[in-house]
Amino acid sequence: MSSPRFNPAAYDTQLADKAARLRELLAPFAAPEPEVFDSPREHYRLRAEFRLWREGEQRHYAMFEQGDKHTPILIEDFPIASLRINELMPRLKAAWAEPALGHKLFQVEFLTTLAGDALITLCYHRPVDAAWEAAAQKLAAELGVSLVGRSRGKRVVVGRDYVNEELTVAGRTFRYRQPEGAFTQPNGEVCRKMLNWAFDALGERQDDLLELYCGNGNFTLPLATRVRKVLATEISKTSVNAALANLADNAVDNVTLVRLSAEELTQALNEVRPFRRLADVDLKSYDFGSVFVDPPRAGMDPDTCELTRRFERILYISCNPETLAQNIAQLHDTHKVTRSALFDQFPYTHHMEAGVLLERR
Structure with missing residues (x-):
């Protein structure tokens, strides 16, 4: 990602501009006033990715403006990133002096959580070997993190290849x-x-929920407590495995998770063709009242959007309000927007997350 124009003094104005933009996009649909959820002004970002840039004998963390790979922005600290990332950056940089860790290192990725966990990925233009693993084990213990070494065709994990997060929704962690x-x-x-808003917007239901694009189960876990049962889909194998672990870790037992794309599930529900991954799932046993979608920036494709029209309630989280508005336009003749929200996931950028609840007219 390119470096945001970090300016806490301008934050309130920028947020007001985003709210105005969302109102404008939703105005053709007579949407209610959006609820606005602000961000911490600094240390809000739990992930960060840096390239390494050499100047003389020194190497620095660096970022680049989008489309410019030749003019680095050298980074000593990163106030938008979590305190944990900022604490780890200089300590990791000092470790580059160890040849087994620093030789041909070209990229560093940090992943942290509100719960205090941290994982660092080190990417190399040479194989990660036994010497790297021995040095990485020592460094991981010193920093209190997990480390992942990546080179072409190889990945070595020291500790865990995931971080643990805890999020409280309506009093339950x-x-x-x-x-x-x-x-x-x-x-x-x-x-x-976002989780608390979606939990409240869905409400307590006696029927079933279809969830598309469920990822690692971020929304699945709390929303499953609001309905009889859930059928959730996700195409990423890594995310599916994480979601299954998260369901088990939280003793959520009313969710069936299938590795299908939203487009494939649409074909299955429309009985266009069968899928082996649904062989043990009785689709006709579900009494779907609501659908929850959190699609990629492109929004829902027309067929999936048309599928959601069948449901009484469509709960939609969007990382691109422009495609959200396009999808609402397709659904507006049968569903009306009854709630809307702005979530400022990305302060100091033009990006924003939005949520809407659409209910059948």
């Missing part, structure tokens, strides 16, 4: 495994606000 290399929400405090 859920535990999450967040794998290295998989998608997780970058702003933990805002993620917690």
